[in-house]
Amino acid sequence: MAITRRVFMKGGAMALVGTAAIPSFLTRAAFGIDRALGNGKKRLVVLFQRGGAHGLTLLLPHGEQAYYAMRPSINIPRPQNGKDSAIGLDRFFCLHPPMTAFKPH
Numbered sequence: 001m002a003i004t005r006r007v008f009m010k011g012g013a014m015a016l017v018g019t020a021a022i023p024s025f026l027t028r029a030a031f032g033i034d035r036a037l038g039n040g041k042k043r044l045v046v047l048f049q050r051g052g053a054h055g056l057t058l059l060l061p062h063g064e065q066a067y068y069a070m071r072p073s074i075n076i077p078r079p080q081n082g083k084d085s086a087i088g089l090d091r092f093f094c095l096h097p098p099m100t101a102f103k104p105h
Contacts, residue, residue, distance in 0.1 A: 058099065063092035 061067050062078045076096060079088030086094035087103050095102060 058096050060086050060094050060096065061092060062086055062088070062094045 056067070056071070057076075060076050062076075068075050076094075077085045079086045079094045084097055086097060087100060088094045089103070
């Protein structure tokens with residue numbers, strides 16, 4: 001499908017509107033928690049993702065065979081006792097190896 005100027009401009013405008021709405025949404029969400037709790041304390045919520053830090057890298061579905069089939073060269077090994085293996089959470093999900101601080105006790 002060829003991209004026309006109209007489609008390009010429409011998509012660009014939607015992207016601009018969408019990114020302009022994100023900061024106000026995050027501000028409302030962060031301050032909304034404090035109002036609901038009624039404690040008056042401010043909280044700063046920061047999400048920092050760099051490079052390949054996304055859902056399938058940080059929280060792995062090791063119980064899903066398709067994960068290993070679709071990512072043969074970049075998958076994280078299943079949970080084992082080894083240093084470079086994933087940190088098991090349950091029978092389906094696990095954490096990336098450097099995320100040991102986030103493992104529930």
